[in-house]
Amino acid sequence: MRARRDGFTLVEVLASLVILSVLALAVTRGVVAARQSGDAGSATLDAARVARELIEGPVTATFTGPTSKSGTLYGHAYKIVAAPLDLNLPGTTKTDDSNATWTPLRFTVSVETTAGHTLSVETVRLVKGGPQ
Numbered sequence: 584m585r586a587r588r589d590g591f592t593l594v595e596v597l598a599s600l601v602i603l604s605v606l607a608l609a610v611t612r613g614v615v616a617a618r619q620s621g622d623a624g625s626a627t628l629d630a631a632r633v634a635r636e637l638i639e640g641p642v643t644a645t646f647t648g649p650t651s652k653s654g655t656l657y658g659h660a661y662k663i664v665a666a667p668l669d670l671n672l673p674g675t676t677k678t679d680d681s682n683a684t685w686t687p688l689r690f691t692v693s694v695e696t697t698a699g700h701t702l703s704v705e706t707v708r709l710v711k712g713g714p715q
Contacts, residue, residue: 626696633659634694634704642688642710660695668707685709 591599633656653662668687688710693703 623698626698627700627702629657630659630694630696630700630702631704633657633661634692634702637661637663637692637694638690638704638706642708658697662693664691664693665689685711 637656649666651662651664653660655661665688668689670687686709687707689705689707691703691705693701695701
């Protein structure tokens with residue numbers, strides 16, 4: 584007569600350990616990939632915040648012609664390039680209350696993310712004075 588068998592055989596236990604190890608490896612890789620993706624997105628958002636702040640900042644007298652400025656803001660290196668925008672308009676626009684001329688300038692702001700990528704934003708701003 585055969586004795587009653589309780590428990591698992593060694594082969595069954597090893598097979599289940601192999602299956603669990605493969606599943607744990609797949610889950611770990613997924614978590615690492617999701618975290619890296621989140622970090623890259625966060626770095627891009629931070630760089631976009633810096634670029635927006637630089638674009639929305641006041642235009643100083645140094646930006647009256649072709650020029651560039653660089654520096655660091657909130658740990659991000661940036662570069663602003665300003666160049667007159669030739670719109671081929673049939674004259675200059677003068678305000679009613681002064682003789683100031685408004686000149687359109689193309690601003691290109693490049694901000695380096697913490698991941699080493701560069702985010703570039705371009706806009707046009709009107710500057711009082713500038714090249715005649």
